[in-house]
Amino acid sequence: DQQVKQNSPSLSVQEGRISILNCDYTNSMFDYFLWYKKYPAEGPTFLISISSIKDKNEDGRFTVFLNKSAKHLSLHIVPSQPGDSAVYFCAARRGKLIFGQGTTLQVKP
């Protein structure tokens, strides 16, 4: 039972444009949602999180939006930079973290 899903395995955007990564979940009891970034041969690094009582959290170029009615969250990166190219995982917490499958973002110069 995949409680957290990232339905797009990959995304390619042009440098300077907006990257939008999406994530859907099924369990309404999750209390926090997080986004992690992972480079090859490295562990995931924390990017940004949002509490289930919020609908938006912004940190520099990164903004996470939460739509509880749709059980959907998204990560917006603007402007996108080549260094943002990585695998992005969304995760949801209910006691433990449950991860999505990841989306590979490629930002082209």
Place this chain on the structure above:
Amino acid sequence: GAVVSQHPSRVICKSGTSVKIECRSLDFQATTMFWYRQFPKQSLMLMATSNEGSKATYEQGVEKDKFLINHASLTLSTLTVTSAHPEDSSFYICSASVGRGGLEQYFGPGTRLTVT
């Protein structure tokens, strides 16, 4: 930021042998450490949670006698894959957390295990 190391980064072993993977928090004391497993193109699956000085809590479907976890100190946790089989080949990642809520987890770089 907090640094978590894993050793070895890659290991190849023969079927039937045991392999130990170390996870260390280098610049902070980790109250809780987590072990994950990742299959190709799939998400990280939590295997177990360990708190220093107590027995690990295993997720459903994870054999505790096969995946031995020892959290001997606030900076070190080990995962031993006993009597490894080819189906145990995977990418194993640990993470460490200061609090018990698991919200702020710092991940190690992972260990690629190949069982031949």
